[in-house]
Amino acid sequence: MVHPVPHPFFDPAQADAFNALADETDSSFEVRYFHLHGQGGLARTLIVIGTNGHSRLTNVHEDDWAENKPTTPFGVMPLLTETSADGKTKLQIAESDAIERYLARKFGLFGNGTAFEKVLVNTFANSTQGLIMSIFNSYGLIEDRAVRTKNKGPLISDSIAPWIKYHEQHLQANGANGHYVGNKVSLADVKTDYVISMIQGLSGDELVSEEKTPAIWKVRQEMDKIGGVAEWKASEEYKSLGKENFDFLGY
Template sequence: MPVYVLRHFRAEIIRLLFVLKGQEFEDKLYTFDTWPAEKPNTPFGQLPVLTVDGKDYTEYMAINRFLAREFGLMGSNSQEEYEIDRVISLSNDVSAERIKVFNEKDSNKKTQLEKSLKEKVIPTFMGKLQQLAGSKGTGFTAGSKLSLGDLIIFDTIDGKTDDATMDKYPNVKAIIHNVRSNERMKAYLAARVPTPFD
């Protein structure tokens, strides 16, 4: 059985993959205070880093896709893998905006960016998902079981929009529900440790 060690500031999708699979891993969460001492010990001097039996893996989304394949959560055929990859591409715009919000130092500009993220960027993402990834109304991005695509949607949306907005996108809401109602996820979410980015 492989030994997994995850070093990160916030790598929630990787955590969710481990939880969904039921795979134990060592979760090393760094803060901006503890990071400088660890930085020289990482490839490229950045996080996250996933170490599997002593071998380091880098680049967040590449790690997500690697683990999803290892755990059977990347679809059962090329069509389903495409549907998951499509969600990854759609989520990139939201991720870029979230980084802008986090990095903005001016409080007024930060407030404006947060408002745009909540009122424009995330609803646009959800609208696309309603038409594409969630259009089947099954509550799954691909096939008939939870996958990496569903975890990305959950991490991108959950807790970042209101109920009224969620109700406009029932197929997306069904995906969020399926993630939250998974027994392993329930236990994890109830005890989840926040990160510096939450």
């Protein structure tokens, strides 16, 4: 019986590359995704944070998805390629969650590294990821505008409003310092900054603002102080991705 060979992303031969690059922060990165933020935006922001800008980030926008889809591990994107500073070593990762957690670990975005703080960061990040997927699935991926409009009310009342209530509470309990865990940026903060844009894309300042949700808003303010983040958001590339995001997903 002939067994299929592993997909290149899952080839055990990649183990050496992971061992070599897992703790390196001077690599360059390629994110392969559509020309919008979507499920690729968080990975891009994590790279910007970890490399203090977007000069080592290359965005490859998929133009022929029908042809290239079968070559991916699960028929979905984003996909990440990391290349060592000397260009000799490369690794590839599929699935947005795996990409984000790999980058967060590499760049020290799991609190102080203790088991407790890692769990806290993962807990808050997972809660926000649930909201991201609710918005994505019940609104962004719905092509029928009438159905989108119908879904918006329940999405706000059943998913967004409870998230705001609990996350504002937990952030206040940490001193409303713009962080979920301790006093440093973590993956949880990055996801909240991302979902703020999604919520505001749906409702403007109606639900989230400095006045209405000061602790949540403080997360955004602290994120924008990180080297490279504000510049990335102000770049023409980021704005172009945002326009396509709104045109395609509605936020």
